[in-house]
Amino acid sequence: MxxxxxxxxxxxxxxxxxxxxxxxxxxxxxxxxxxxxxxxxxxxxxxxxxxxxxxxxxxxxxxxxxxxxxxxxxxxxxxxxxxxxxxxxxxxxxxxxxxxxxxxxxxxxxxxxxxxxxxxxxPMASSPAVAQLSAWRAGIGAPRALTLRADFAKWPRGWQQDAASWLAKRAEGGFTREVLSHFLFLTRRQLGPLVLLERDATFPAGDGSEIAVQARLTAGGVPVDLAGQVGGTDRDESNEWRLEGETGSIRLRDWSFAEKRDADGIYRPAPDALPNERMRxxxxxxxxxxxxxxxxxxxxxxxxxxxxxxxxxxxxxxxxx
Incomplete structure (x- = not known):
């Protein structure tokens, strides 16, 4: 029932x-x-x-x-x-x-x-793209480094403007809470406990949310480099979670594209990859x-x-x- x-x-x-x-x-x-x-x-x-x-x-x-x-x-x-x-x-x-x-x-x-x-x-707990990354993990050897990037044309994103009264404010909003948190959850699930080593955040005047962040962390002992900014792309947003292993590299791009780096150095998506609008x-x-x-x-x-x-x-x- x-x-x-x-x-x-x-x-x-x-x-x-x-x-x-x-x-x-x-x-x-x-x-x-x-x-x-x-x-x-x-x-x-x-x-x-x-x-x-x-x-x-x-x-x-x-x-x-x-x-x-x-x-x-x-x-x-x-x-x-x-x-x-x-x-x-x-x-x-x-x-x-x-x-x-x-x-x-x-x-x-x-x-x-x-x-x-x-x-x-x-939602990454149920993402087919994340399941594909997990299946590829054994083929890239021991994890060596993780890079996490998120860029936005503006914040809040275009489709979030109705919620700007709190999403654009420092107290509750910002892209680190709303977007980077998803990738930190993925990192924790894939690699292990998170430890913050260094951080920096840039805020506008007044009570607005952050416009740029940078951080160095470890996840299960693996080095993690994180960065995000507003104004770093002319698209609504772009993001990448990229894991380097001893023998290969995999990444999650734009929320839903699981990609693996081939011998020629080019990242190619899984055969069943879908854009986020269709995967959601x-x-x-x-x-x-x-x-x-x-x-x-x-x-x-x-x-x-x-x-x-x-x-x-x-x-x-x-x-x-």
């Missing part, structure tokens, strides 16, 4: 997950209710799923569901998750866990002690299947609260927090 899914926060991420949950080939979860205080969110929901109610409070959504997806701004994540746990529900949080790192630490410790059913939406629905479908398993108390490999906290610790340190 499909797990009843509630959604709190119907911005871009809430809409994406809901659309995936409404897809005909998705049977693991059944959306039952949404809450968002914005009139425009209610209007979008009425267009996308007129049969799905926009309820008048997060508590009402929690009462209706078995698992709560929390896609509201970071400052409200822990409040909604705590209410879900108190009602005996599972919770699926967007990252970062919270706007306050100390609060995130306390939350994770309490959730672990209470054996709460919870996970964080790092597949990834979210698998995330939802795993979310149903989490809710039922079954094994799955979604990002844990502890993993998300480890990533957030590094991100905030890079930003100077």
């Amino acid at each position: 499909a797990i009843r899914l509630g959604v709190v926060g119907f911005g871009i991420m809430g809409e994406r997950l809901l659309r995936a949950a409404l897809a005909p080939d998705q049977t693991a979860v059944r959306p039952v209710a949404v809450w968002d205080p914005s009139p425009s969110a209610a209007a979008r929901l009425a267009e996308i799923a007129p049969e799905l109610p926009m309820l008048d409070s997060p508590r009402a959504v929690i009462a209706a569901c078995e698992v709560l997806y929390i896609a509201s701004p970071p400052s409200s994540h822990l409040e909604h998750a705590g209410a879900a746990f108190a009602a005996g529900r599972a919770a699926f949080l967007e990252k970062p866990l919270a706007a306050n790192l100390a609060a995130a630490r306390d939350f994770v410790a309490a959730a672990e002690a209470g054996e709460a059913r919870a996970a964080v939406n790092f 629905p597949m990834v979210l479908r698998d995330q939802l299947s795993k979310l149903a398993a989490l809710t039922r108390g079954e094994p799955q490999n979604l990002a844990t609260l502890r993993e998300a906290l480890e990533v957030q610790e590094v991100v905030e340190a890079i930003l100077g927090g």
